[in-house]
Amino acid sequence: MTVNKEAELRREIEALKKENKELKAQKLNDNKKSVCALSLEEYRRYGRQMQVPEFGGLSSQLKLKNSKILVIGAGGLGSPALLYLAAAGVGKIGIVDNDVVDRTNLHRQIIHDTSTLNLNKAESARIKMRLLNSNIEVVTYPVALTNLNSFQIVEPYDLVLDCTDTPASRYLINDTCVLLGKTIISGSGLRTEGQLTILNFHNQGPCYRCFYPTPPPPNTVTSCSNGGVIGPCIGVLGTMMAVEALKCVVGFYTQENFHPFLTLYSGFAPGQKLRTFRMRSRMSKCKVCNPDVREITREKIEQGVIDYKGWCGAMNYNVLNPQTQRITAKQLSKVDFSDVEHLNPLLDVRPRIQYDISHIDGSINIPYDDLSRSKSVLEGLDPHKKTYVICRFGNDSQLSTKILLERNFEDVKDVIGGLDSWKKDVNADFPSYW
Numbered sequence: 237m238t239v240n241k242e243a244e245l246r247r248e249i250e251a252l253k254k255e256n257k258e259l260k261a262q263k264l265n266d267n268k269k270s271v272c273a274l275s276l277e278e279y280r281r282y283g284r285q286m287q288v289p290e291f292g293g294l295s296s297q298l299k300l301k302n303s304k305i306l307v308i309g310a311g312g313l314g315s316p317a318l319l320y321l322a323a324a325g326v327g328k329i330g331i332v333d334n335d336v337v338d339r340t341n342l343h344r345q346i347i348h349d350t351s352t353l354n355l356n357k358a359e360s361a362r363i364k365m366r367l368l369n370s371n372i373e374v375v376t377y378p379v380a381l382t383n384l385n386s387f388q389i390v391e392p393y394d395l396v397l398d399c400t401d402t403p404a405s406r407y408l409i410n411d412t413c414v415l416l417g418k419t420i421i422s423g424s425g426l427r428t429e430g431q432l433t434i435l436n437f438h439n440q441g442p443c444y445r446c447f448y449p450t451p452p453p454p455n456t457v458t459s460c461s462n463g464g465v466i467g468p469c470i471g472v473l474g475t476m477m478a479v480e481a482l483k484c485v486v487g488f489y490t491q492e493n494f495h496p497f498l499t500l501y502s503g504f505a506p507g508q509k510l511r512t513f514r515m516r517s518r519m520s521k522c523k524v525c526n527p528d529v530r531e532i533t534r535e536k537i538e539q540g541v542i543d544y545k546g547w548c549g550a551m552n553y554n555v556l557n558p559q560t561q562r563i564t565a566k567q568l569s570k571v572d573f574s575d576v577e578h579l580n581p582l583l584d585v586r587p588r589i590q591y592d593i594s595h596i597d598g599s600i601n602i603p604y605d606d607l608s609r610s611k612s613v614l615e616g617l618d619p620h621k622k623t624y625v626i627c628r629f630g631n632d633s634q635l636s637t638k639i640l641l642e643r644n645f646e647d648v649k650d651v652i653g654g655l656d657s658w659k660k661d662v663n664a665d666f667p668s669y670w
């Protein structure tokens with residue numbers, strides 16, 4: 237080695253030593269800074285979770301504190317998710333919900349309570365979250381997420397939890413998040429079951445459209461109001477969404493280790509059942525997440541060219557002539573059902589389980605599902621006698637009336653507004669469960 241070369245190497249070593257010293261000092265400073273970033277109260281508050289090795293200690297707690305999570309829907313899924321995210325110390329939490337707290341929500345939407353009945357759900361949730369943890373910022377959006385506002389609302393957040401309950405909302409949230417590059421934690425559930433997945437992970441994973449390129453037919457979509465739901469079952473899903481959100485924020489998942497998955501939960505299976513399936517990666521033909529074949533753009537969404545509700549469709553219940561084939565609840569109350577010579581008993585077409593909760597005395601039950609599938613269920617009724625048909629809100633009763641007319645019943649009428657109108661206009665003491 238020449239003298240010159242040796243001197244050069246020494247200079248390089250000295251420079252590296254200096255750089256190393258500076259980096260060490262900077263790191264020390266950073267640590268001091270981060271130590272200061274939590275208050276003494278927060279050290280104690282989050283102590284139990286910071287101790288968990290999988291969570292990742294103080295640095296993960298700081299990641300949570302600096303994270304911004306948007307939860308869309310403060311219902312059955314959103315309630316526990318919001319509570320756990322607030323409790324865990326997520327620095328900024330946005331809540332979108334245009335609905336108000338209804339008494340039928342309280343058995344499962346545990347962030348709300350009797351004192352916040354009729355209050356907007358985002359505002360109601362905020363009250364509970366601030367009581368739970370005043371260190372965090374809660375931003376409320378008491379509006380429906382729509383084509384016009386979705387980009388503005390979602391943009392400032394790092395991560396989105398889709399806790400909504402309709403396909404139209406799910407597609408809108410998906411497309412907005414894909415186009416803004418946001419990861420979505422997506423949950424859904426009904427009755428005793430539910431599912432969970434992570435979509436558009438780090439803007440690389442598959443999206444909702446990759447899994448479901450077309451929406452389900454409207455007659456196969458059941459809401460909690462129609463199908464019912466067990467509170468803790470949907471609560472499990474909302475809680476699992478919060479767990480996945482924490483894992484995303486603290487860096488449990490990375491680009492390298494993340495594999496798309498779908499978790500299915502079944503609460504009323506013996507011992508309960510939880511299964512996780514690996515899902516395929518992005519679909520090459522996806523209209524939103526593959527830029528090469530992208531048809532869905534921010535401009536098209538904001539201009540309303542993409543019509544989510546229209547595309548997902550809705551059931552058409554207006555199948556009768558309102559003048560001749562429908563009567564009001566008040567008119568029904570004047571009908572003399574003791575005239576068995578000319579009248580069939582009042583036909584209630586709700587599901588058996590709902591009929592058993594409460595029904596009008598003297599009515600009989602043939603559920604719409606049975607009636608639409610089988611002819612024999614009508615054998616006890618006389619097609620030559622007058623028939624009145626009722627359900628909860630007057631939707632299935634219209635479809636049933638049409639079926640009866642097609643099966644040669646001579647005079648059939650549906651009750652407008654169903655039992656809901658019966659309660660409002662005829663008998664306030666009728667026990668309503670809706």
Ligand SMILES: Nc1ncnc2c1ncn2[C@@H]1O[C@H](COP(=O)(O)OP(=O)(O)OP(=O)(O)O)[C@@H](O)[C@H]1O
Pocket residue numbers: 308309310311312313332333334335340341345357379380381382399400401402405459460461462
């Ligand atoms: N596009 C949207 N923008 C804002 N909130 C939404 C949107 N779509 C759905 N939600 C909200 O998501 C929540 C879903 O809650 P959940 O599934 O428990 O049903 P629900 O509508 O409260 O009850 P039910 O079906 O019994 O009437 C609701 O509070 C609803 O208002």
Ligand SMILES: [Zn+2]
Pocket residue numbers: 442443444445446447518519522523524525526
């Ligand atoms: Zn996709």
